[in-house]
Amino acid sequence: MDANNALRPSKIIDEEVKWDKSKTIISKTDPVGTILYMNDTFEEASEYNKIELIGEPHNVIRHPDMPKVVFKVLWDNLKQGNNFHAIVKNLTRTGRYYWVITDFDVEKDDKGKVTGYTGRRKALPQSVIQKIEPLYKTLLEIEKIKGEKASELYFNSYLQEEVNSSYEDFVVKLFEDSGAAGSNGAIEDTPKEGGKIKKGINWFFFGETNPK
Template sequence: MAKVMVKPTGREAPFRDGELIVSKTDLKGRITYCNDVFLRVAGFEENELLGAPHSIIRHPDMPRAVFKLLWDTISAGNEIFAYVINMAKNGDHYWVFAHVTPSFDSAGKIVSYHSNRRKPRAEAVTAAAGLYKHLKSIEDAPSNRKDGMQAAYEEVLSILAKKEIGYDRFVLSL
């Protein structure tokens, strides 16, 4: 069955202050759990999400370089905070402030990932949106997607180096 391509509507999906979107994935990023808030905001039924790649809600304006940083961090056993723009099933968007952590078994091996997301402050969304627009322009410049993503990733690292701070501190400063 061919995947239906949904286009962004430009409308914001309703996501209220104080709500938490929760999901869990396996090591490959396939959804193994999603709470009711996730289902409502993203506009999916549970059976549509369970087993699907978490990227099912990826908004086309979200830089892949940020996801590379996220996956590099959590697969190394560390937690990460990030601002993410997601896309609901109908094309509406919603910004989240995500806290993503690896889950470990009794031997200390990573067995899954857990993410809690809440509604971010408007000022943080404005700052993140400006940065992400810049990173997307870098990603989209080369004809090779991999080269573009790597160039945008290097730009993130350069920004952090100039500010002399780590990514988490940078994100929390927005």
């Protein structure tokens, strides 16, 4: 489903939007990505209000700097009923951007059919962005010049040859190697124990009182 161009900004601004990074962005969609619910933090970060986005495709906030292959991997996993962590650069109403790490609850009916998704997104430290951004730029350039299939082939080979892991494992490792959840719930560039976040990515999204 294509984004509604009328809602997208006419100009891209290379500037990060200001939002409360200690909070969690939450949205709920149907199986094809139509937005059914968004919280106030989503409004703040995206600069869209609920009236504008309810009923619209979630890709209305897709930033043109994001390679399509990342969303292909994400949606392939979600459609199979798998949670998936991804690092995403989103587009705001005014053409600015914000970076997040994602987590999903996949909702199913009694027969196991996927009925929708609840997505949670939280801010990342600059150190993670600096590591993932060059890869995304390379993938995007390949897509522009050689097409999406070539980008996918390079992406798969990169994961195999350079990081020896799946994309999700790569994302989680970047997260774990770069910081820990601070007392206010935001991720920070802080010392870590043994190269790992002590409480892990599930604690980062859900906290000790609501383990996943």
